[in-house]
Amino acid sequence: MTQMKDPILLTPGPLTTSLQTKQAQVRDYGSRDVAFIEMTASVIAHLNDIVHGGDSHACVLMQGSGTFSVEAALGTLIPSSGHVLVCVNGEYGKRIARICEVIGRRHKILQTAEDQPTTGKMIDEALAADPSLTHVSIVHCETSTGILNPLEEIAAVAATRRRGLFVDAMSSFGALEIDARNLRFDCLVAASGKCLESVPGMGFAIVRKEALEKCRGNCHSLSLDLYDQWQSYLRTRQWRYTPPTTVVAALAEALKQFEAQGGVAGRGARYRENCDILINGLEKLGFVSFLPRVIQAPIITTWHAPADPKYNFNAFYDKVRERGFTLYPGKLTQVDTFRVGCIGAIGEAEMRQAVDAIAATVKEMGITQLKPSASARAVA
Numbered sequence: 001m002t003q004m005k006d007p008i009l010l011t012p013g014p015l016t017t018s019l020q021t022k023q024a025q026v027r028d029y030g031s032r033d034v035a036f037i038e039m040t041a042s043v044i045a046h047l048n049d050i051v052h053g054g055d056s057h058a059c060v061l062m063q064g065s066g067t068f069s070v071e072a073a074l075g076t077l078i079p080s081s082g083h084v085l086v087c088v089n090g091e092y093g094k095r096i097a098r099i100c101e102v103i104g105r106r107h108k109i110l111q112t113a114e115d116q117p118t119t120g121k122m123i124d125e126a127l128a129a130d131p132s133l134t135h136v137s138i139v140h141c142e143t144s145t146g147i148l149n150p151l152e153e154i155a156a157v158a159a160t161r162r163r164g165l166f167v168d169a170m171s172s173f174g175a176l177e178i179d180a181r182n183l184r185f186d187c188l189v190a191a192s193g194k195c196l197e198s199v200p201g202m203g204f205a206i207v208r209k210e211a212l213e214k215c216r217g218n219c220h221s222l223s224l225d226l227y228d229q230w231q232s233y234l235r236t237r238q239w240r241y242t243p244p245t246t247v248v249a250a251l252a253e254a255l256k257q258f259e260a261q262g263g264v265a266g267r268g269a270r271y272r273e274n275c276d277i278l279i280n281g282l283e284k285l286g287f288v289s290f291l292p293r294v295i296q297a298p299i300i301t302t303w304h305a306p307a308d309p310k311y312n313f314n315a316f317y318d319k320v321r322e323r324g325f326t327l328y329p330g331k332l333t334q335v336d337t338f339r340v341g342c343i344g345a346i347g348e349a350e351m352r353q354a355v356d357a358i359a360a361t362v363k364e365m366g367i368t369q370l371k372p373s374a375s376a377r378a379v380a
């Protein structure tokens, strides 16, 4: 039987994983097996160490995709009397607002354009204007464009104004430095299948214990109650409900590789190189980036759709896919774009091949006008 070669996933999760990470999933673990219990404990300790959480922070694992953990964290950390300033400059900020709406947490949206970071100053002004606000939520890297929001200054403002801070670090955790010893947050959420380069299926929250200890009974949901999940783990060292055993095994293996490759510094450096190759390559072909480089996180890049009438995303996607690379559609409300990720178990060689595959596709489709139409640029 011929083995089909998987495409390289230039997407922000699921993403391309290493062979060792894939192979770590071939065993059957019982949830009470000593080996599995030890694996869970080591994953918890390791994730907490990545942000230097120490004894002041707890890492709580949660089954499901990243959104399950975001919803669990918001529902647990924000009391029903709370009021959240939700910073929005893309789809995942919007999702936090939607979760607050669904679970009945009062919130106010601080909206910025999709190509504008939310600054500490904006948040400071919003908090000064409304003393009823108890928490701030921010998406560190807004994956719908790849924009980086300035977490340090935002955390400093939240700390000075004595408000709780919730961070969606889904697509930055493990690649961009976050140090809980000098950056104050109540809760930070991420997942297995992003910059840690494992498979999707579980998320986690790193929570300041002082904040978490006050959260008993806050949550709107039984299964998403992070406080209960934490307490139950402390009592039993087991997951509260059926654990995603193979996902934990893959993550434990991916974390070993993460350390061997230099931790956050090593991963961040590789992604920055991947991102540079991609941006330089696509700009040389004539594509126009949606974001200026100074606010671009090295996670995912967003590109204006070419104005050429021969361009059509679905055909473009299929032809790049035939050449072995999976692209990602755009997620912007007003501008036609597509996205190309630079995270996963990929490096310089794969990024250069990806640029070549895109160049060959442009040629095959006869696309000559790579710049966007004037109206698309005006909206941006």
Ligand SMILES: Cc1ncc(COP(=O)(O)O)c(C=O)c1O
Binding pocket: 012, 013, 065, 066, 067, 068, 070, 092, 139, 141, 142, 143, 144, 168, 169, 170, 171, 191
């Ligand atoms: C910043 C951010 N938040 C939340 C999510 C949601 O995660 P999931 O799709 O795993 O539920 C994602 C997914 O890419 C993300 O990038």
